Amino acid sequence: MVPGKLDLGFPTGLPTFALRQNPFMKKKIQPWPVIETEKLGHLKLFDCEVQKVRNPYSGALLDITLLTGNDSVNVVAVNSDDKAILINQYRFGIGAYIAELPGGMVDDGEDHLQAAKRELMEETGYEATEWHYLGCVASNPVFMDSYVHHYLALNATPTGQQNLEPAEDIELLEIPVDELKEMLSRGKFLHPHTVSGVLRSLIQLNRLT
Amino acid sequence: MVPGKLDLGFPTGLPTFALRQNPFMKKKIQPWPVIETEKLGHLKLFDCEVQKVRNPYSGALLDITLLTGNDSVNVVAVNSDDKAILINQYRFGIGAYIAELPGGMVDDGEDHLQAAKRELMEETGYEATEWHYLGCVASNPVFMDSYVHHYLALNATPTGQQNLEPAEDIELLEIPVDELKEMLSRGKFLHPHTVSGVLRSLIQLNRLT
Numbered sequence: 156m157v158p159g160k161l162d163l164g165f166p167t168g169l170p171t172f173a174l175r176q177n178p179f180m181k182k183k184i185q186p187w188p189v190i191e192t193e194k195l196g197h198l199k200l201f202d203c204e205v206q207k208v209r210n211p212y213s214g215a216l217l218d219i220t221l222l223t224g225n226d227s228v229n230v231v232a233v234n235s236d237d238k239a240i241l242i243n244q245y246r247f248g249i250g251a252y253i254a255e256l257p258g259g260m261v262d263d264g265e266d267h268l269q270a271a272k273r274e275l276m277e278e279t280g281y282e283a284t285e286w287h288y289l290g291c292v293a294s295n296p297v298f299m300d301s302y303v304h305h306y307l308a309l310n311a312t313p314t315g316q317q318n319l320e321p322a323e324d325i326e327l328l329e330i331p332v333d334e335l336k337e338m339l340s341r342g343k344f345l346h347p348h349t350v351s352g353v354l355r356s357l358i359q360l361n362r363l364t
Numbered sequence: 365m366v367p368g369k370l371d372l373g374f375p376t377g378l379p380t381f382a383l384r385q386n387p388f389m390k391k392k393i394q395p396w397p398v399i400e401t402e403k404l405g406h407l408k409l410f411d412c413e414v415q416k417v418r419n420p421y422s423g424a425l426l427d428i429t430l431l432t433g434n435d436s437v438n439v440v441a442v443n444s445d446d447k448a449i450l451i452n453q454y455r456f457g458i459g460a461y462i463a464e465l466p467g468g469m470v471d472d473g474e475d476h477l478q479a480a481k482r483e484l485m486e487e488t489g490y491e492a493t494e495w496h497y498l499g500c501v502a503s504n505p506v507f508m509d510s511y512v513h514h515y516l517a518l519n520a521t522p523t524g525q526q527n528l529e530p531a532e533d534i535e536l537l538e539i540p541v542d543e544l545k546e547m548l549s550r551g552k553f554l555h556p557h558t559v560s561g562v563l564r565s566l567i568q569l570n571r572l573t
Contacts, residue, residue: 220409246505247430248507249502295555296460298456299458342499344501347501
């Protein structure tokens with residue numbers, strides 16, 4: 156079922172290639188020095204700071220805003236009926252309930268896979284016996300320093316109870332894997348990290364085409 | 365070349381379905397009332413505020429952080445050699461140069477399509493004769509109120525000069541459309557909005573399978 160032939164380019168589970176020389180760059184990369192950092196405070200999901208940075212090519216000094224925080228994870232959990240367990244969740248940013256993958260932030264000191272298993276249980280009450288790491292995307296590389304790591308979890312079964320935080324209201328959805336592809340194609344997912352996680356799962360399952 | 369049969373579910377170009385009753389929800393949606401809003405200030409790319417919100421089901425009061433700002437756009441521009449014009453750009457969030465789509469924020473009062481054309485010109489020096497709107501994703505529905513709108517631009521040709529801001533250092537990339545699919549499949553794009561824009565363009569071009 157899982158061909159396992161996907162070369163994600165992240166053998167260690169970390170997005171190291173972004174931090175090395177970009178293989179697509181023609182010119183030699185110079186670092187952009189950070190001249191000064193001002194902490195602006197804690198905003199629940201992240202800390203906020205402003206950095207004064209020098210453009211190494213033009214010499215221009217500029218202020219950039221940076222949100223620093225923990226990585227997060229999301230999970231495509233598939234049950235024995237070939238259905239994926241998704242959730243309808245209220246999202247404050249856009250003030251709407253949207254269909255998306257279960258997931259959330261990695262706790263301090265927590266392993267990414269452990270976080271994926273915990274979030275799946277807390278948000279859906281499901282466990283799974285077979286876990287595949289599918290690489291990551293940056294949360295938002297423009298102004299966030301964190302990454303979102305994608306997992307595929309097979310043989311998912313309901314073994315527990317949802318354990319929601321006060322900010323969460325979550326309804327479960329069972330969506331046939333083939334319909335995931337349809338939803339992806341029709342642009343039905345509004346959460347970009349769900350787009351990325353669903354896409355990689357369909358590739359890993361050989362179900363995209 | 366462009367079948368135009370893609371039903372994105374956004375006939376007006378706006379993501380209205382998220383703001384209506386979520387068609388996947390079984391229970392009746394109750395609004396989450398905002399009790400209080402505290403403006404925290406302007407952070408260059410967005411304004412920041414904290415809202416006190418009531419969970420309509422449990423009654424719990426909670427503070428959420430919200431970043432409010434303009435929508436943005438990104439563009440898959442394809443030239444007559446069937447190559448897409450991408451960019452290597454320095455991203456402060458992760459401190460690395462990554463391959464991604466040209467794009468940026470919509471200016472106040474600017475039309476989305478106009479912003480897409482402007483950003484393509486400023487960042488790459490290219491114009492295109494045929495533009496297709498491909499729908500949108502939320503920037504990050506968890507804590508941002510804005511959307512990223514995707515465009516496909518055909519018959520792209522270099523007609524001008526890059527016009528970069530001090531925070532920008534951009535190198536052009538010409539990538540065959542078939543290689544875009546390969547890069548998407550191998551998880552080579554770290555910017556989630558590039559993943560979403562490239563995916564929709566390949567679907568629109570019937571080049572995903």
